[in-house]
Amino acid sequence: MPRTALILVAAGKGERAGGDIPKQYRLLSGKPLLHHTLFNLQKAYNFDVFCVVIRPDDKNIRSVLADLCLDAKIITGGQTRTESVRNGLRALENSKVDHVYIHDAARPFVSRKLLSGLAKALLSSPAAAPVLPISDALKTLSGEAVDREGLRRVQTPQAFHYSEILQAFNALPTDESRADDIAVAQEKGLAITLTQGDERNFKLTYPADFAKAEQMMQTDSYIA
Numbered sequence: 001m002p003r004t005a006l007i008l009v010a011a012g013k014g015e016r017a018g019g020d021i022p023k024q025y026r027l028l029s030g031k032p033l034l035h036h037t038l039f040n041l042q043k044a045y046n047f048d049v050f051c052v053v054i055r056p057d058d059k060n061i062r063s064v065l066a067d068l069c070l071d072a073k074i075i076t077g078g079q080t081r082t083e084s085v086r087n088g089l090r091a092l093e094n095s096k097v098d099h100v101y102i103h104d105a106a107r108p109f110v111s112r113k114l115l116s117g118l119a120k121a122l123l124s125s126p127a128a129a130p131v132l133p134i135s136d137a138l139k140t141l142s143g144e145a146v147d148r149e150g151l152r153r154v155q156t157p158q159a160f161h162y163s164e165i166l167q168a169f170n171a172l173p174t175d176e177s178r179a180d181d182i183a184v185a186q187e188k189g190l191a192i193t194l195t196q197g198d199e200r201n202f203k204l205t206y207p208a209d210f211a212k213a214e215q216m217m218q219t220d221s222y223i224a
Ligand code: CTP
Pocket: 009, 010, 011, 012, 013, 014, 015, 016, 017, 023, 024, 053, 077, 078, 079, 080, 081, 082, 084, 085, 104, 105, 106, 107, 203, 204, 205
């Protein structure tokens, strides 16, 4: 079995979500969003190493980890998501990790099925990401139709052979950022395998997303 790490990036400000505190600490069913995400990851897959990337002013991470009885490395993030991921990757250099899964703290509804799809992809590919089709018609700003058949929405976790993704992040100029981690992998020439995403694995981004997530937690048993 490959030795596997999970990097959870939770060092953002959550500006689009509004509110007084970063969204990873907003309460859902009485617990911080971050708690739910870690709880589901813990249940859904047998990770050997957990690494949580947090804001420098984070005062709450230890109590979240204690509540979950979870032993995790705590690493400080950066100004961009790319920088936060890089810090997490570098913190695992002595952990003898074969595979690494990089996930947004803001996606609590990660499922066992999605993670096993990624694990299977990593048997034959250095990089994998879950994707979903687009159902709406697409247009450019000038109104021209865009063919959606060849386009996909990408989620996290995105999963990699550790040494390859570390090299890819190390090759990226320090002050540059990318939309996601497969973008960094692709620049380094790594082949990406696309796996089945999950509509429930959405990213809480705007205030209304919290009401939707609360509803999902009330009505579903949300681990697949
Ligand atoms: N993230 C991070 N470090 C950053 C920026 C983002 O670790 N410098 C994390 C966030 O905490 C989040 C994930 O990356 O879990 C996805 O980013 P996003 O949804 O954009 O979260 P925020 O950047 O916090 O939100 P916003 O862009 O609305 O400020």
